[in-house]
Every structure is written in C-alpha cells, then in structure tokens.
Amino acid sequence: MVELERASRGKVLEFVPVFFPPENLKDLRQYVSVFVKLDNGCQTFGIFSGDPDKIKVGTPVVLSSFDKDSKALFFDMG
Numbered sequence: 001m002v003e004l005e006r007a008s009r010g011k012v013l014e015f016v017p018v019f020f021p022p023e024n025l026k027d028l029r030q031y032v033s034v035f036v037k038l039d040n041g042c043q044t045f046g047i048f049s050g051d052p053d054k055i056k057v058g059t060p061v062v063l064s065s066f067d068k069d070s071k072a073l074f075f076d077m078g
Contacts, residue, residue, distance in 0.1 A: 008063035009078050010038035015048065015055050024070045034075055036061055046073035 014035040021028050025047075032048040032055055048055050049064060054077065062078035 008038075010036040010061055010075075012048075012055060012057055012059045012061055013037050013043065014057065017052060025072065034061065036075060044073060046075045048076070049074045050077045 012034050016033045017030065018025075018033050019030050021031065025031070028047070032052045034046050034048045034055070035043065036046055037043050046063075048061070060078040061075040063073060064076040065074045066072070067074065
C-alpha cells in the first residue's frame with residue numbers, strides 16, 4: 001500500500017460494470033471495477049467511484065481512498 005500512495009495517479013486499461021457485487025462489497029450495490037496502470041508502471045484493480053457514464057479506456061484516474069474492511073482501492077477522475 002505504501003507504493004500505491006506514492007503512485008496515486010494512472011489510466012484505466014479496462015473496466016467492467018458490476019451489477020451483483022460480492023459479499024464484502026454488497027453495500028456498494030452496483031459499481032464499476034477498473035484495471036488501472038499507475039504512473040509508476042504497476043497495474044492494479046480497483047473500484048471507480050465517479051460517474052460510471054464517464055469512464056472509458058484511457059480515462060485518467062487518481063487513487064481516492066482505501067477501504068480497510070473490504071480491502072478495496074477506490075479511484076476517481078484524475
């Protein structure tokens with residue numbers, strides 16, 4: 001997590017709307033899962049917390065938060 005905090009910006013490589021979340025994310029209801037290439041070259045999965053209609057491949061995003069309970073990274077428009 002330390003490295004992610006240092007490289008908190010990146011671009012969306014792929015995304016998938018999730019209509020039936022797993023048990024640890026059931027409070028989110030529907031969300032968009034994103035695969036992000038961070039500026040430091042690392043790639044990671046996360047959840048896009050912005051407007052799902054605005055996400056597309058290549059969208060710049062920024063790490064906005066980390067949920068310790070679900071262990072999910074949240075990204076927003078960067």
